[in-house]
Amino acid sequence: MTAYSFAAGPARLPDAVLERARDALFVRGVDGAATLERPFTGDAFRATLAHARERLAALLGLPPGYRMLFLAGGAMHQFSLLPMNLLGTARCAAYADSGYWSQRAIDEARRYTKVVIAARYTGATPLAAPTAGRWHLPPGCAYCHITPNETVDGLAYPELPHTGAVPLVADATSCFLATPLDITRFGLIYASAQKNLGVAGLTVLVVRDELLGRVAPHVPTAFSYRIQAQQDSTYNTPPTTAIHVAAMVFDWIADNGGLTTLAAANRRKAERIYRVIDGSGGVYTAPVVPAHRSVTNIRFHLADTALTERFIAEAEAHGLHHLRGHPRIGGLRASLYNAMPEAGANALAEFMSDFARRYG
Amino acid sequence: MTAYSFAAGPARLPDAVLERARDALFVRGVDGAATLERPFTGDAFRATLAHARERLAALLGLPPGYRMLFLAGGAMHQFSLLPMNLLGTARCAAYADSGYWSQRAIDEARRYTKVVIAARYTGATPLAAPTAGRWHLPPGCAYCHITPNETVDGLAYPELPHTGAVPLVADATSCFLATPLDITRFGLIYASAQKNLGVAGLTVLVVRDELLGRVAPHVPTAFSYRIQAQQDSTYNTPPTTAIHVAAMVFDWIADNGGLTTLAAANRRKAERIYRVIDGSGGVYTAPVVPAHRSVTNIRFHLADTALTERFIAEAEAHGLHHLRGHPRIGGLRASLYNAMPEAGANALAEFMSDFARRYG
Numbered sequence: 001m002t003a004y005s006f007a008a009g010p011a012r013l014p015d016a017v018l019e020r021a022r023d024a025l026f027v028r029g030v031d032g033a034a035t036l037e038r039p040f041t042g043d044a045f046r047a048t049l050a051h052a053r054e055r056l057a058a059l060l061g062l063p064p065g066y067r068m069l070f071l072a073g074g075a076m077h078q079f080s081l082l083p084m085n086l087l088g089t090a091r092c093a094a095y096a097d098s099g100y101w102s103q104r105a106i107d108e109a110r111r112y113t114k115v116v117i118a119a120r121y122t123g124a125t126p127l128a129a130p131t132a133g134r135w136h137l138p139p140g141c142a143y144c145h146i147t148p149n150e151t152v153d154g155l156a157y158p159e160l161p162h163t164g165a166v167p168l169v170a171d172a173t174s175c176f177l178a179t180p181l182d183i184t185r186f187g188l189i190y191a192s193a194q195k196n197l198g199v200a201g202l203t204v205l206v207v208r209d210e211l212l213g214r215v216a217p218h219v220p221t222a223f224s225y226r227i228q229a230q231q232d233s234t235y236n237t238p239p240t241t242a243i244h245v246a247a248m249v250f251d252w253i254a255d256n257g258g259l260t261t262l263a264a265a266n267r268r269k270a271e272r273i274y275r276v277i278d279g280s281g282g283v284y285t286a287p288v289v290p291a292h293r294s295v296t297n298i299r300f301h302l303a304d305t306a307l308t309e310r311f312i313a314e315a316e317a318h319g320l321h322h323l324r325g326h327p328r329i330g331g332l333r334a335s336l337y338n339a340m341p342e343a344g345a346n347a348l349a350e351f352m353s354d355f356a357r358r359y360g
Numbered sequence: 361m362t363a364y365s366f367a368a369g370p371a372r373l374p375d376a377v378l379e380r381a382r383d384a385l386f387v388r389g390v391d392g393a394a395t396l397e398r399p400f401t402g403d404a405f406r407a408t409l410a411h412a413r414e415r416l417a418a419l420l421g422l423p424p425g426y427r428m429l430f431l432a433g434g435a436m437h438q439f440s441l442l443p444m445n446l447l448g449t450a451r452c453a454a455y456a457d458s459g460y461w462s463q464r465a466i467d468e469a470r471r472y473t474k475v476v477i478a479a480r481y482t483g484a485t486p487l488a489a490p491t492a493g494r495w496h497l498p499p500g501c502a503y504c505h506i507t508p509n510e511t512v513d514g515l516a517y518p519e520l521p522h523t524g525a526v527p528l529v530a531d532a533t534s535c536f537l538a539t540p541l542d543i544t545r546f547g548l549i550y551a552s553a554q555k556n557l558g559v560a561g562l563t564v565l566v567v568r569d570e571l572l573g574r575v576a577p578h579v580p581t582a583f584s585y586r587i588q589a590q591q592d593s594t595y596n597t598p599p600t601t602a603i604h605v606a607a608m609v610f611d612w613i614a615d616n617g618g619l620t621t622l623a624a625a626n627r628r629k630a631e632r633i634y635r636v637i638d639g640s641g642g643v644y645t646a647p648v649v650p651a652h653r654s655v656t657n658i659r660f661h662l663a664d665t666a667l668t669e670r671f672i673a674e675a676e677a678h679g680l681h682h683l684r685g686h687p688r689i690g691g692l693r694a695s696l697y698n699a700m701p702e703a704g705a706n707a708l709a710e711f712m713s714d715f716a717r718r719y720g
Contacts, residue, residue, distance in 0.1 A: 218472065220468075236436035
């Protein structure tokens with residue numbers, strides 16, 4: 001029986017990356033060092049970083065005027081570092097409230113500036129993301145922050161808002177590289193690595209050059225977007241292991257047809273699961289309006305919540321793991337990141353159909 | 361021919377850890393996930409973190425009243441985060457200037473507070489660390505920061521200063537776990553992982569409880585020592601891969617006799633190299649007074665600097681790599697962290713003796 005982890009993150013790596021990393025990272029070369037033992041100032045790591053950068057630029061179709069940063073830590077660090085770096089002389093920042101993670105970002109931003117809530121999700125079932133129109137963007141906001149895919153709530157924006165002159169900033173942690181993106185829509189987009197980019201300890205930022213001049217005096221220098229941009233993300237020792245793994249993930253995406261091919265596979269995987277939910281005669285429910293459902297994080301509940309523990313136990317017996325919903329929300333969640341093979345989604349769909357037949 | 365890397369960091373891992381990590385991190389378990397694919401909120405990672413904590417406490421003989429934090433990023437992040445977390449209502453902090461890295465720490469601290477230079481190293485050859493007595497510690501300094509081993513300069517404090525009521529804070533990045541430490545002497549001691557604790561992306565802090573109450577309002581929450589102490593270093597996703605490797609390193613140290621045994625081996629390794637330097641009739645010189653020489657980072661020069669490139673090329677041909685000194689200082693440097701086997705130091709000593717005979 002093949003076993004699959006549906007964890008929300010740290011999440012599954014592509015099989016090919018897992019195998020390649022094992023051989024590439026831990027085997028010593030002629031210089032007596034394995035990849036993760038090499039100095040970050042040496043040719044070998046510089047080549048890896050340059051390769052990661054080129055590959056990512058190609059995958060994104062990166063337009064001129066943008067930089068890629070590879071920073072230590074996770075997206076929650078950026079919740080603080082974003083306002084520190086981007087506020088400049090502005091007296092407020094706009095945030096859209098679309099669920100758990102955007103609310104965490106808002107709470108942290110409030111420690112640094114006045115936060116204007118630009119738009120809100122419905123908040124009650126069925127959940128719906130903030131939609132176009134009806135956005136409140138007072139002049140003078142430094143940026144407008146959105147969370148295009150809410151990992152906990154299972155909610156995704158069906159389309160990006162138009163924020164005019166206010167730069168759009170996105171925490172794309174759980175959807176980065178899951179589908180092609182029009183980077184020109186963003187002032188800054190960031191994603192921590194442990195979903196679609198590899199292992200925990202790294203956050204990738206793509207930022208428009210012109211935003212790099214706003215850095216506040218109290219930003220830790222090693223977290224200054226401007227300094228790290230000037231120094232090719234090597235002002236200090238970067239998280240080299242995580243960058244090596246990310247470079248391998250970028251290779252894997254390119255080798256497998258790029259973002260368009262991945263996006264099609266991601267849609268098929270999600271549709272398999274949502275079809276079972278919607279066809280279960282109410283045994284399962286997904287609390288999000290269909291057009292706003294996340295393709296990546298499938299959130300669902302059993303109508304009979306007393307069955308939840310049985311579902312989890314039986315799923316595990318079928319090799320389907322880490323399906324428990326976020327503790328704040330409960331229920332069930334299947335995360336189908338890029339690295340989840342279609343066979344994994346199919347195995348889950350079959351188990352869910354069978355479970356619904358037996359307990360429906 | 362066995363090859364050895366003498367890089368200053370990211371540096372060599374213990375052979376046993378390299379092998380164990382390869383098998384343990386990248387092989388999927390019954391839950392369909394390899395170690396580095398598992399959620400940080402799950403039982404498996406929690407057990408690893410608890411194990412790392414227990415092992416480290418045992419190695420250090422951690423006294424009551426101290427906490428261990430496992431934070432994302434490197435020591436340079438702490439150069440900013442330390443004053444943010446520890447200044448409290450104080451209007452200054454004391455720093456000892458002992459070379460390259462303490463000066464970097466001072467430059468960053470000056471962005472946050474008035475820095476009083478508590479003591480200075482000699483600055484000119486032969487280098488000598490700030491010695492006991494003659495320390496300038498005005499009342500009201502939040503802490504006194506030292507860099508007990510200067511990785512670039514090859515300089516180490518022969519003894520810790522007595523700072524009275526002012527908590528002693530140490531960047532022990534390049535000497536942590538190289539020798540037993542009396543933790544009670546420190547208010548806080550920190551070390552990034554890529555020297556003696558594993559791979560880049562993690563910094564370990566040991567901090568006295570009573571210092572956790574000083575956190576400034578603009579500290580990023582995920583970098584608040586207090587919050588991370590309250591939440592067992594899992595307020596946000598920690599650098600799980602680096603923590604797993606660190607736990608394996610702690611095991612390896614315990615399995616090999618602990619810090620006392622390691623310290624003895626480290627002394628033997630360093631003595632082998634310094635003996636060649638001092639016995640070379642002036643072919644090599646170490647620019648540090650003998651009692652202040654680093655056991656970990658052996659800095660030396662060829663009297664005939666025109667031979668430096670030849671030394672590096674011939675050393676590489678003998679399997680001895682990454683011996684170039686820091687770019688700011690030049691010359692040569694051999695880093696002999698815990699993971700460098702005595703055979704590696706012996707191989708370097710033999711090559712150096714032979715080179716001196718041939719070119720002396």
